[in-house]
Amino acid sequence: MEISYSPFLRDACGVHQLAALLMELDPSEEISRLLSADALYQMGRVEDAHKTLLVALSKSPHTAPILARLALLQLRKGFFYDANLLIKKVIQIGDTSCLQQIMEIFREEDRKLLQTHCHSRAVTILKNKQGDTYTKEAIAYLSLAIIASGSQARESLLARARCYGHLGQKKTAIYDFNTILKTDPTNVQALCGRAFMHLVLNQQKEAVDSIISALTLDMAGVVPEILSLKQEAQVFITQGLYSHCRTGLNQLASDRNLPREEASEKLLSIGEALIKIDATKSSWRIFLVDILILTGCYEKALEHLQEVLGPTPRFEPAQARLGFLQLKKKELGAAIHNLEPLAGKDPKDLGFLLHLLDTKQRHSLSQAAAEEGNALGKDQCPEKALGYYTLAVLASNGNPRYLRLRATCLSHLQDFSRALRDLDKVIQKHTASDLQTQVEDFCSRGRMFLGLRDEASAVEEFIRAFQLSPSLALRSVSAQPGPKQLAQMFHVAGQHCLEEQRYEDSWKVIEYGLLLDENSSDLKKLRGRLKREISWGCSIH
Known part of the structure; x- marks a missing residue:
């Protein structure tokens, strides 16, 4: 049942007269009685409005618009028990939409009465009764309170949203919370x-x-x-x-x-x-x-x-923060001892602290950490030295000098794979101006591959060193692995290349192998065989 009140209620007296005429024409017409009751309310004739609604109720006892209006008038009179019975009937009928219209008619103080009553009733239910049935009943009362307020009742919206959440209607609850947040x-x-x-x-x-x-x-x-x-x-x-x-x-x-x-x-x-x-x-x-x-x-x-x-007990993240504060106080020795434990365990966490240091502070830190690592290395404590070298690497943003130190330490610990990764980073930063350093890095990689028992890869690295400078490469391998032993590896590699008919590669390996041991009979024989195969291949063509 819908009634349009604008512009009729601008002239309540005229509306009342029109409604009375309609009732004379058709006494059973419910809409006419509602118009009459609403007009009487607007004119201040509350008792007459009440009587009109009672007559309407006697003809239609289960009509929500009539019950809702009567409830509002009962609240106005202070008859809260009777009003609540009427509201409960409206809730049971399930037609609360009628309140949207009558809110346009009733005065603010009466709407406030309905809002307060419904909210209080909902709070009482939630406080004293448990179960989904009662939660749903509380939601109905809260909905009436929200309608009565013109959707501005924040406490009722909050309570209803929580009820919806309790019932598992999360998205509906979010809608109520958002309604509040739109205005607040x-x-x-x-x-x-x-x-x-x-x-x-x-x-x-x-x-x-x-x-x-x-x-x-x-x-x-x-x-x-x-x-x-x-x-x-x-x-x-x-x-x-x-x-x-x-x-x-x-x-x-x-x-x-x-x-x-x-x-x-x-x-x-x-x-x-x-x-x-x-x-x-x-x-x-x-x-x-x-x-x-x-x-x-x-x-x-x-x-x-x-x-x-x-x-x-000692907690590395806390120790590192203490080390940072000590570094700020220029207590460098204490700082590196507190920062070091985190370097190997959580470099990302340590990185946060390092970002807060300036260039000079980072340089001092990396230098001091490397010196401590060197001292421990001399004392045959590579395990302890490793953490300090890692701290130096992190503090210096991967300075090749400290990467080499850590790679050497890792080699002493037989962790050749990690050592190779460090040297890879070093080689990526090579400059043409430092030939001796480049040669030594390739030779170091060769020795690490030998530690992994990968002689083929080791030979490749040594050849890279010889290609840069044979004299510097010979000097580097003279102590380890030694020229004669390395020449034997070159012989095996050259033989393998020959078997695969990679003649140029085989020739290169043999020539560098003879630089290591010019008297190697194995290499000389292999060179002769290579020459014959090349010559025979040419005669075929």
């Missing part, structure tokens, strides 16, 4: 509620974005909301926050052109919130320390760091 973007409860719904829908990015917005506005209000979640949900949301913000923090550290002040404030509030949620989690505390370090608050950073270090 800073509503922390709505932001948290929306975040939790996104969380259940496995929409982690949306959930984290909403939580970050809420934390920025009111950390004290958001933390209890998160703590009210089940443990697994808390873990999911806090881990999402941490991962998102750790990425942002690393970007701020690596790119000095990014605006830091506002972003740092947001990150700081999130770091503090994480600690309030779970103060025992070391990674949260380290995250807060990193934010304070980034913003130059070194004393505060040290205070939080002590909470992590304390009486607990």
Whole structure:
């Protein structure tokens, strides 16, 4: 049943007269009685309106528009029990849309009465009764309160959204939260509620974005909301926050052109919130320390760091932060000992700290770390030296000098594959001006392939060295593996090339092999055989 009130209710008296005429023509017409009742209400004749509605109700006892109007008038009179019975009947009928129209007629104070009553009734139901049936009943009352308010009842929208979430209607709940946020973007409860719904829908990015917005506005209000979640949900949301913000923090550290002040404030509030949620989690505390370090608050950073270090066993990430602060105080010796443990275990984490150092500080750090590695190497402690060489490599952005030192250390530890990877990086940075260094690098690679028992690859590397400078290459291999032993490997390689009819390659291997051992009978015989095969091949053609 629909009634259009504009422009009729601009003249309530005229509408009443028209309605009376219509009722005389057809006494059973329900719409005429509703128009009459509404007009009488507008004219201030509430009792007459009430009587008209009672007559209409006697003819149509299950009509929601009549029941809703009577409920509003009962509330106006203060008969709350009777009003609630009428509202309950409207809810049972399921036709609450009629309220949308009559809200245009009733005065603001009467609409407020309905809103307050329905909201209070819903809260009472939710507080005292459990189960989906009662939750749905509360939703109906809340919907009436929202309609009565013109969809501006934030508390009712919040309560209804939570009810929908409880019933598993997550997207409907998000719609209610968004309705609140359209008019009040800073509503922390709505932001948290929306975040939790996104969380259940496995929409982690949306959930984290909403939580970050809420934390920025009111950390004290958001933390209890998160703590009210089940443990697994808390873990999911806090881990999402941490991962998102750790990425942002690393970007701020690596790119000095990014605006830091506002972003740092947001990150700081999130770091503090994480600690309030779970103060025992070391990674949260380290995250807060990193934010304070980034913003130059070194004393505060040290205070939080002590909470992590304390009486607990040594924790590499915390040690590294302590080393960074010591480096800032120019305590270089202590700094490298605290930074080194993280170098081999988590280079990315260490990289965050290194980004915050200037060029001079990084140079001093890498030099001191390499010197410590050299000292340990002389004491026959390659395992301990390796961490310091790695620190030197990271601090220097892969300086070839320190890569060579680490490669040598790895070779002593028989880790030839990693050693080769380091030398690959060194060779990529070769310059034509330093011939001796290039030759030595190729010879070193050859020795590493020998460590892997890959003589064919080793010979290739030694040949690369000979092609650059035979004299320098001979000097490099004289001690290890030794000219005669290497000449034998060249003989095997040359023989293999000949068998595959790769004559040019075989000739090259033989010639360099004879540079190693000019008296090698095996190489001379192989050269003679190669000449004969080439000559025979030519005669065929």
